[in-house]
Amino acid sequence: MAATRIQLCGRFVVRLDGRRVEAEFPGRQGRLAFAFLAVNRHRSVTRDELTDALWAEPGASDRLSPLLSKLRHVVPLEGRGEVRLALPDGAWVDVEAAAEGLHRAESAVARGDHAAAWGPGRVAQHIASRTFLAGEDAPWIDAQRRRLEEILVRSLELVGRACVAIGGGELDTAERAARQLIERAPYRESGHRLLMEALEARGNTAEALLVYDALRRRLRDELGAAPSSSTQAVHRRLLG
DSSP, rough: OOEEEEESSSSSEEETTEEEEEEGSSSHHHHHHHHHHTTEEEEEEHHHHHHHOOOOSSHHHHHHHHHHHHHHHTEEEESSEEEEOOOTTTEEEEHHHHHHHHHHHHHHHHTTTTHHHHHHHHHHHHHHHHHBBTOOOOOHHHHHHHHHHHHHHHHHHHHHHHHHOOTTTHHHHHHHHHHHHHHHHHOOOOHHHHHHHHHHHHTTTHHHHHHHHHHHHHHHIISSOOOOHHHHHHHHHHHH
16 A cells, blocks of 8 residues: 555545644645645646635635645645645656546557456546535636546446456346446446446346336437447347
């Protein structure tokens, strides 16, 4: 386990060189400043960027220097005009781990190695399902939450596809992933196709057909549209 671990989703935890330090941050603004720098740790952040991220009202730039001065006593910051969080090699940041897990799962599915997709896909799913900086609100926080929501949706797709391919006891996981996906993104047809395929693999063809019919009616009634050709192909296979 990395000695430096940063958890921004769910419970806020910062462990530097094996020591918990989040209680030492200079208040709420100190936590937000650290989180912004952690999300952007691979580049230097301008003082204007950081000020805008922390305070919505104009004229707040004079508050930044005292805040950064206090934060430097807790975490390794580099630069003055531009600031960067200087974490050691091997540092683990949960939002980065989610993106990396999704990438690894996508690569595994692309090469047909569904067993290798399961683990990293579940890592991405587990992290992205927790709220980023719970209780806080800012445009950059909302943008990060949207990125994590897309990671979650995509990881549900990948884990579900992998579990259908693996079969056996993993079909239960595939069905759960598909139902979660439909709940979070009801107009994303991939979730409905995944549920149809999971039910088909379990021998529940009639239920799979009901899933298609529910999707068809929703698209017709709410959007005036029909299922895509990919979804219709699954439907034809079920009928056949």
